[in-house]
Amino acid sequence: MDTGQGISMTPRIQFRGSPYDTMDTDRHCGTKTCQPPCPSNIISSAVEKWTRKMSLPLACQLCCRRLSQQARNARKRAMLDRMIRVDHAGEFGADRIYAGQIAVLGNTPVGPIIKEMQNQEKQHLEEFEKMLPEYRARPTVLLPIWNVAGFVLGAGSALLGKEGAMACTVAVETVIEDHYNSQIRELMEDDTEEHRPLIQKIKQFRDEEKDHLDTGLLHDAEKAPFYTGLTEVIKVGCRTAIWLSERI
C-alpha cells in the first residue's frame, strides 16, 4: 500500500536472521484492538515456517500445525462472536428507535412509513436472533440499556416533528451502513467463500438500511431544527453503542 508520501506500508514483515524469512501478517485476528501486523497471526505463521525450516520430525510438525490451526479457528470464532453480537444489538436498538417514533408520530401521515421501516428492522432482528445460537455468539449484556435508550432517542427525535424523526433515521442509518460495509470487508478479507451466506445477509440488510436513509432524506430530514448538530450527536452515540456492544 502506498501512503502517497513515497512510503510503502506493506503488511509483510521481514525477520532478519531468524529461521523464517517473511510471513503473512495482513490478516486480522478478530480483535478490534489489534492492528496489522497482527501479533496472533505472526506467531501462528512463525511456528509453521519454523517447523518447516528446521525439518522437525513429522509428529512435531503435525502437532505445531494443529496448534496453529486451533489459533486460527479461535481467531475466527472471536471475530464472528463480535460481529453477530453487535449486529443483533444494532437491530434491536433500531427496532426500539422506530417504536419510540411510532409512539409519537404513529397517527400522523408518516406513521405508516415509519412502521414499514420498523417491520424491516424486526426481520433483521429475527435473523440475528437465529444466528446467535448458530454461531455460538453471546448477546450483549447491554440490551436492557439499548431497550430504553433506543425508545427515548426515537420518541425524543419525533417530538421535534417528523423532520426530527427523519433526521434521527438518517444519522442512525448512515452509521449502520458504514458499519455493515466494514464487516463485509473484514469477512471477505478473512475468507469470502466460507463466510458467503453471512456476507450475503449483511449485504441485503445494508441495502435495506440505505433505503431507510433515503426515505429519511426524502421526508425532509434536512429541514429538522439543528440538523447538522443533531445528526452528529446521534452518530457519535451510535458509534459508541457499537463499540460497547462489540465488547460487552
Ligand SMILES: [Fe+2]
Ligand atoms: Fe436493520
Ligand SMILES: [Fe+2]
Ligand atoms: Fe434501518
